[in-house]
Amino acid sequence: MKAIVISIGDEILIGQVVNTNAAFISEKLNSVGIEVSKIITVGDTEEEILISFRENYDKADIVIVTGGLGPTHDDVTRKAVCKFFNTRLVQSMKAKRNVEEFLRKRNRKWSEAAENQTYIPEGAQAIHNKYGTAAGEFITKDGKYFIVMPGVPYEMESMMEDFVVPHFKDKIKDHFVLHRTLMTTGIPESELSNRLGDIDDLLQDAKLAFLPSPTGVRLRISVTGSQKKLCEEKIRAIESKIRSKAEKYIYDIDDEELEEVLGRILSERKLKIAIAESCTGGMIAHKITNVPGSSNYLERAVVVYSNQSKIHLLGIPKEMIEKHGAVSKEVAEAMARKIREIAGVDIGISTTGIAGPTGGSTEKPIGLVWIGYSDNNETIAIKFNFGDGRLRVKERASQAAMDLIRRKILKI
Amino acid sequence: MKAIVISIGDEILIGQVVNTNAAFISEKLNSVGIEVSKIITVGDTEEEILISFRENYDKADIVIVTGGLGPTHDDVTRKAVCKFFNTRLVQSMKAKRNVEEFLRKRNRKWSEAAENQTYIPEGAQAIHNKYGTAAGEFITKDGKYFIVMPGVPYEMESMMEDFVVPHFKDKIKDHFVLHRTLMTTGIPESELSNRLGDIDDLLQDAKLAFLPSPTGVRLRISVTGSQKKLCEEKIRAIESKIRSKAEKYIYDIDDEELEEVLGRILSERKLKIAIAESCTGGMIAHKITNVPGSSNYLERAVVVYSNQSKIHLLGIPKEMIEKHGAVSKEVAEAMARKIREIAGVDIGISTTGIAGPTGGSTEKPIGLVWIGYSDNNETIAIKFNFGDGRLRVKERASQAAMDLIRRKILKI
Numbered sequence: 127m128k129a130i131v132i133s134i135g136d137e138i139l140i141g142q143v144v145n146t147n148a149a150f151i152s153e154k155l156n157s158v159g160i161e162v163s164k165i166i167t168v169g170d171t172e173e174e175i176l177i178s179f180r181e182n183y184d185k186a187d188i189v190i191v192t193g194g195l196g197p198t199h200d201d202v203t204r205k206a207v208c209k210f211f212n213t214r215l216v217q218s219m220k221a222k223r224n225v226e227e228f229l230r231k232r233n234r235k236w237s238e239a240a241e242n243q244t245y246i247p248e249g250a251q252a253i254h255n256k257y258g259t260a261a262g263e264f265i266t267k268d269g270k271y272f273i274v275m276p277g278v279p280y281e282m283e284s285m286m287e288d289f290v291v292p293h294f295k296d297k298i299k300d301h302f303v304l305h306r307t308l309m310t311t312g313i314p315e316s317e318l319s320n321r322l323g324d325i326d327d328l329l330q331d332a333k334l335a336f337l338p339s340p341t342g343v344r345l346r347i348s349v350t351g352s353q354k355k356l357c358e359e360k361i362r363a364i365e366s367k368i369r370s371k372a373e374k375y376i377y378d379i380d381d382e383e384l385e386e387v388l389g390r391i392l393s394e395r396k397l398k399i400a401i402a403e404s405c406t407g408g409m410i411a412h413k414i415t416n417v418p419g420s421s422n423y424l425e426r427a428v429v430v431y432s433n434q435s436k437i438h439l440l441g442i443p444k445e446m447i448e449k450h451g452a453v454s455k456e457v458a459e460a461m462a463r464k465i466r467e468i469a470g471v472d473i474g475i476s477t478t479g480i481a482g483p484t485g486g487s488t489e490k491p492i493g494l495v496w497i498g499y500s501d502n503n504e505t506i507a508i509k510f511n512f513g514d515g516r517l518r519v520k521e522r523a524s525q526a527a528m529d530l531i532r533r534k535i536l537k538i
Numbered sequence: 539m540k541a542i543v544i545s546i547g548d549e550i551l552i553g554q555v556v557n558t559n560a561a562f563i564s565e566k567l568n569s570v571g572i573e574v575s576k577i578i579t580v581g582d583t584e585e586e587i588l589i590s591f592r593e594n595y596d597k598a599d600i601v602i603v604t605g606g607l608g609p610t611h612d613d614v615t616r617k618a619v620c621k622f623f624n625t626r627l628v629q630s631m632k633a634k635r636n637v638e639e640f641l642r643k644r645n646r647k648w649s650e651a652a653e654n655q656t657y658i659p660e661g662a663q664a665i666h667n668k669y670g671t672a673a674g675e676f677i678t679k680d681g682k683y684f685i686v687m688p689g690v691p692y693e694m695e696s697m698m699e700d701f702v703v704p705h706f707k708d709k710i711k712d713h714f715v716l717h718r719t720l721m722t723t724g725i726p727e728s729e730l731s732n733r734l735g736d737i738d739d740l741l742q743d744a745k746l747a748f749l750p751s752p753t754g755v756r757l758r759i760s761v762t763g764s765q766k767k768l769c770e771e772k773i774r775a776i777e778s779k780i781r782s783k784a785e786k787y788i789y790d791i792d793d794e795e796l797e798e799v800l801g802r803i804l805s806e807r808k809l810k811i812a813i814a815e816s817c818t819g820g821m822i823a824h825k826i827t828n829v830p831g832s833s834n835y836l837e838r839a840v841v842v843y844s845n846q847s848k849i850h851l852l853g854i855p856k857e858m859i860e861k862h863g864a865v866s867k868e869v870a871e872a873m874a875r876k877i878r879e880i881a882g883v884d885i886g887i888s889t890t891g892i893a894g895p896t897g898g899s900t901e902k903p904i905g906l907v908w909i910g911y912s913d914n915n916e917t918i919a920i921k922f923n924f925g926d927g928r929l930r931v932k933e934r935a936s937q938a939a940m941d942l943i944r945r946k947i948l949k950i
Contacts (some may be wrong), residue, residue: 141565153553372565415819426847435838
């Protein structure tokens, strides 16, 4: 089955909002063997919405539409759907109960806006909205599926997970599109490509994509077939060939974030860490605490942005900062050792550098970052140059710091 | 002038990568008065790319294509462009110098992959790539513009800023699309809509969009016209009407982040802050340090994830934590006061709560967060319930903490 995703919203066309919805929907459809062949974004007018329906309805088995179901005047999708299917809006009892429940929980009153949210196109099934008032619409016609959901990401996401994915999961049994992504860090795209050698020989009829980002290159293997088991075997064979050529750069598979991998490694070994961040400004702690259960291994973090706080919270000697500068091997090492000792943990990690856009010099340019690491056996600091772009420097330094902990523990 | 953006990449269609490029391009085009009427994403095959060129070339004055210009086998855009314009690849001296410079800076050797990157379609002008080896392609034909850029975001972004935007800026002088976005926080979409009253009366022929997100609702006013000054006046008039009805919820305009607004407020008043985060895990510090110059007002932050670190770093009495629990008004207040005193700053802010997915109870459910605030005159804590979703709870709590500082300083 092929799907086309239509996102509705001027906010996307003027670049105010990034279309994360389409990515979420595509990933979920892919996970049940449905290929997305196209993603289209059009504006908030009834006319443009109708054109997009007409142009794409015949090209797909499933059309998924998001956006324009809200209670305000700029939400016109419902009307466009009625026109397209030549039908009218009727009140849905399911949608009504949904709105009533939503308002009751929040102690809010019934209003005209709320009343409008109880209407859906005749013939459509209402999809329950866990987090908002706009019901989804599920229409089956001409052997096709036409599904309309709100544009608010978490409202749409829960509808995909609770309704759309389960619906199609049971239906598709003889077509599989399997992907495996190897997550690498610390090696550029072209070097990785050279390392892998003859790609056609490696892949045969599978596909391989290189996806570079500031924190590393992802390698995605894709295999299509009618038997799930054969697809899985093929993917495993290719993965093992790639691993034999680039093992140490691969930190995990399938879009797991480095912080999740690191969390597992620390949990398994019952190791605790503490962080002293300067130039990353809390980003390492933020990433690590995005992982549920991180309170089991992150004891504390300090963002020692001022020299005074480096001296005060970590006991870095004032003379050391004056002699070598805050961005130096000596200070990075002292920060990592001190935070480990003070917190009484197994591993201390630190960052000190110049994130920019100002503060660089010839000797210490923007992007220069020292990352310190300390455990019971050793304390070291490694120098990196992460180029420019304040957020990019923070991201790259955070990734490199977490990867340093990973490699030290795994001894690779 | 109307533009269509075509993004190429299987990684977008399978939902592995979010299409941030299209948003960036759309925003930049909009800023020089070019309307994007459609955004399309298609896969990595020459056939699909060609179909997308054929279907859309006639519908726009400008076609912007990104992706598939890399050095690896899955990059087929160059070939598709040649087929579409019935031309061939030729070596570009400009592209060659670009690749040479890139490799020299990184101490990397010339390779076959590098050689391939020096070829562009005949008749195209090469666009310099500051951060990679893939040159952009600028083609003018049939009174239209056809522009191809790499899919790596920062490579494309620098081409947009240094080449594409300046090129069109000088050309467009009689058509303006102006937007103004009012950033609100702390009020739901429907309440905001009720507050504004009769929208048609408010807007006349302008447009207003409501854009909800976990951290607030953005209100975007859009005006089109042939005279820039008149457009600006119209926008100002509507903005002032909206402000009269919802002033205190509006923290800034035009997609400025709250951390930027807060940074300005703190800098102007020469106030320093320090942060003690528990459930937000470093996210407040991370957001605040994303702003250049934040070292002038953020003295330090501590992520006191363990009870031991709350006691140790902040001197919170152990008995207080045992009696009231770490997630309590008392602990939130003590954290805010202590971090202010220890850091010797004007304002201390704190968070303590339950981000989930586990750890909730009937009395203290997931999403419960206490935010503490302390200055020389007062120390308070406010209770919030941010619903579920670990990252959403962190985001909402970080936003509410920063907004609390803003409102306290501005006394609103």
